[in-house]
Amino acid sequence: MGRKKGFQQAEILVIISNVFIEYGFEGTSLDDLVKATGLLRGSLYSAFGSKRGMFSAALAENIKQGKDSETTINLVIIAMMELTAKDKAVKKLVEYWYEENSFLNIAELLGEAILKRSHLSGGNLNNGK
Amino acid sequence: MGRKKGFQQAEILVIISNVFIEYGFEGTSLDDLVKATGLLRGSLYSAFGSKRGMFSAALAENIKQGKDSETTINLVIIAMMELTAKDKAVKKLVEYWYEENSFLNIAELLGEAILKRSHLSGGNLNNGK
DNA sequence: AAAATTGTTGACTGATTGGTCAAATATATC
DNA sequence: GATATATTTGACCAATCAGTCAACAATTTT
Numbered sequence: 001m002g003r004k005k006g007f008q009q010a011e012i013l014v015i016i017s018n019v020f021i022e023y024g025f026e027g028t029s030l031d032d033l034v035k036a037t038g039l040l041r042g043s044l045y046s047a048f049g050s051k052r053g054m055f056s057a058a059l060a061e062n063i064k065q066g067k068d069s070e071t072t073i074n075l076v077i078i079a080m081m082e083l084t085a086k087d088k089a090v091k092k093l094v095e096y097w098y099e100e101n102s103f104l105n106i107a108e109l110l111g112e113a114i115l116k117r118s119h120l121s122g123g124n125l126n127n128g129k
Numbered sequence: 130m131g132r133k134k135g136f137q138q139a140e141i142l143v144i145i146s147n148v149f150i151e152y153g154f155e156g157t158s159l160d161d162l163v164k165a166t167g168l169l170r171g172s173l174y175s176a177f178g179s180k181r182g183m184f185s186a187a188l189a190e191n192i193k194q195g196k197d198s199e200t201t202i203n204l205v206i207i208a209m210m211e212l213t214a215k216d217k218a219v220k221k222l223v224e225y226w227y228e229e230n231s232f233l234n235i236a237e238l239l240g241e242a243i244l245k246r247s248h249l250s251g252g253n254l255n256n257g258k
Numbered sequence: 259a260a261a262a263t264t265g266t267t268g269a270c271t272g273a274t275t276g277g278t279c280a281a282a283t284a285t286a287t288c
Numbered sequence: 289g290a291t292a293t294a295t296t297t298g299a300c301c302a303a304t305c306a307g308t309c310a311a312c313a314a315t316t317t318t
Binding site: 082084085091105106109111112115 | 153155156206207208209210211213214220223224227234235236237238239240241243244246247248249250
Binding site for chain 1: 304305306307308309313314315316317
């Protein structure tokens with residue numbers, strides 16, 4: 001009943017994930033998300049409720065639908081750095097992800113992802129490998 | 130010559146470091162720094178030039194003066210997540226730190242610091258140990 | 259086709275952002 | 289003590305921030 005959505009939520013969440021990964025949570029503005037998705041603020045807010053809701057939905061989509069792990073781990077790191085301390089929903093998602101992957105060396109996985117993200121140049125950046 | 134500084138730069142940088150570690154770079158506002166240091170905006174700007182300058186000075190103080198490593202590594206992580214891609218001065222500081230510590234397993238060190246920061250609760254968070 | 263329901267639109271808002279600057283104040287040199 | 293230099297003060301600013309909402313459009317139900 002009512003009007004149909006003019007977009008596929010899953011596709012939008014892929015775009016949103018990439019924006020948050022590029023700029024971080026606090027570093028991402030709603031204008032960034034509006035421009036990247038092609039949607040308007042009102043549509044984003046009616047779909048996700050808040051900026052945190054947008055991040056949370058993106059993280060949940062990646063974790064629960066088993067998306068590619070590099071995207072997921074980058075979102076997890078951003079969540080840990082900027083959100084798990086204040087946002088219970090995000091914290092629970094990260095804890096769920098943590099348990100599902102407890103067979104891995106998570107510390108090393110996180111650390112390597114950060115190193116990759118940081119675009120360090122210079123000499124020999126091949127410590128963990 | 131001229132008026133004396135009313136504060137010790139090294140002491141202020143300890144406070145600034147703690148604020149950035151608590152809120153992240155983008156998550157820290159100038160009001161946060163003003164309140165924590167007890168200085169006014171103008172003093173902070175005349176001492177460090179910009180918000181990035183404040184972070185950069187805090188990071189440099191920690192790296193070069195060999196401050197306690199937990200503070201340093203947390204600043205390094207924030208730098209990698211939010212600044213190395215855009216700020217050359219910060220990038221060089223991190224690269225210097227990286228080289229000075231290349232005998233360590235940096236990936237694991239970073240990962241464990243993030244896990245500690247993230248305040249995850251729940252079951253068994255003792256993977257890397 | 260009227261009523262009810264849901265989605266879209268984009269202008270608007272109050273709050274907050276990083277940053278500036280002229281005036282005032284304090285110190286050093288002459 | 290006059291001049292030069294350095295620091296402090298806090299009011300001020302344009303830009304940007306996350307979030308809202310009433311009007312409009314599309315779809316289903318009755």
